[in-house]
Amino acid sequence: NPPPLVVAILGNGSKPQVHDHAQRIAQAIQARPDLRLGPIDLSDSTDLSDLKADVALVLGGDGTVLHTSRRMAGHPVPVVGVNMGRLGFLTESTPEDLINRLDDLAARRFRIDHLMTIRGELIPFAGDPKGFERSEVFRGLNDVVIRAAPEFHILEIGLRIDGERVITYRGDGVILATPVGSTAHNLSAGGPILPQDAQMFVVNPICPFTLSQRPLVDAAHKTYELENLTDRAAVAVVDGQRQFPLLKGDRLRVRRDASSLPMVRLPGHSFYRTLRDKLGWGLSPLENLPPHR
Template identity: 45%
Template sequence: MPPATAQILIVIRDQSERVARVADEILARLTAQAEWEVVGVVTTDQIDSRAEFSLVVAVGGDGTILRTCRQLGQWQRPVIGINLGRLGFLTDLSPDEFLQRLPEIARGDYQIASHLMFSCRHRHADGSVETHLGLNEVALLAGGSLQLLEVELSIDGERVTSFRGDGLLISTPVGSTAHSLAAGGPILRQDLEAFVVTPVCPHALTDRPLVDGAECTYTLRAPTAHPGVMLVVDGQIKTPFANADVAEIRRADVSFQLVRLRGHSYYNMLHRKLGWAGHPNG
């Protein structure tokens, strides 16, 4: 339930004309009502995660959500996504529907779904370490090497196997409908506590997706990696990965908080976004 006056941060994808027009319309509606206090309109790289606000309205696509929750870092807030992109698994509301449903949002007539996030620790051969927070997936990809990539997977310190192909994905349930789905991985319900390991174009027919627990630590190595191999976080952070590098993926200390309105259940969303119309009757 939001406070009597909810403090709103509007986060926009970019400064393009279309996004600015929608943001201005939302800003005008919110500032005209006593229930709302808009503390700012910012792009994702301008987010001050420690500022005072209780709700984020993200205007763009799922990429805007991914950047927003990463910028929020250890100070996650509930996020409402307004879709100006394509599919919009996370940005599920149109601008018109958001404006129409403002009264129920003001009443707190919604659910907040907490979703698994991950921390990816990339240890370089020179001893330096980068740590990234993410929501969708970590991808270790052959990329510009243009050669078969062998990825060694260990879970909780136990060697599982090695995968030869175009790469390997470690995805959250939210990320299971992104790159992992395109690579033939399963769809996981978004509130599951699990990761899915999905090979990308594997060379062996027996290499299949694997689902394991959210409390596990997933370690990736590529001992024969050629120049051009990349470690990619949420499709947005891209770092070269050398043959002596190590990536460790584990559950983050924080969770992504997604606002779900009535009529926007998970399976309802899949039905609409994936065209699950079912078989014709008769």
């Protein structure tokens, strides 16, 4: 027999109900000989890069999973997302579901999807006297977005893929998204849905001037470079959570990260069912008929 699976409980402790659910789940785990309770950490800033667990339950929304995965840095533990409100793409279980599925967890009846993540760096413009301090390295699970701020103005952003000039965007900004991020900001901006296990990026302009500029999908093994060609500053936003300035001539160089986010997929997991639920596709045809056709 394999040793009992060690299960950590993490989450967004700023929501009061998280503590209750964490406790209930912890008790259910402790009641079983075939699971072992690992660390419980509902804070939001502990370093999780050395978490001692086989699996981490993350209580919160998709944003909590994004934030937690960021804190695990290069040593990610497979995650089960547990949502107390509306289910999400990364948080497909309710606390009750999860408690009912502990048998599957204990028996290791699950597969692990390795979700692609982004590794990017900010390369300050040539000759920037503060270039050294301004250098940035970042990781993301969803996307990196370039947009104008603090003042609104039109951005001009050049895209190169593997060093080849692809396009110069002019407009409100650009989204570079992973497959997981394809159903977030990218979808609102008219981009396509990619399956979570794809090894692709999507590059999608936000409100482009040139009306023929459309979302572009390309392979994840390539290197993507976005350069701010605008005379004024822009900002880069990673996963909607982290933001830093992008001056004229600054470049973002983005690649697939060597480490991915391992997600535990219990039996019955279905990306398309989640999609139908979240996008209202599952309504009966009579229920979402558009007007009088």
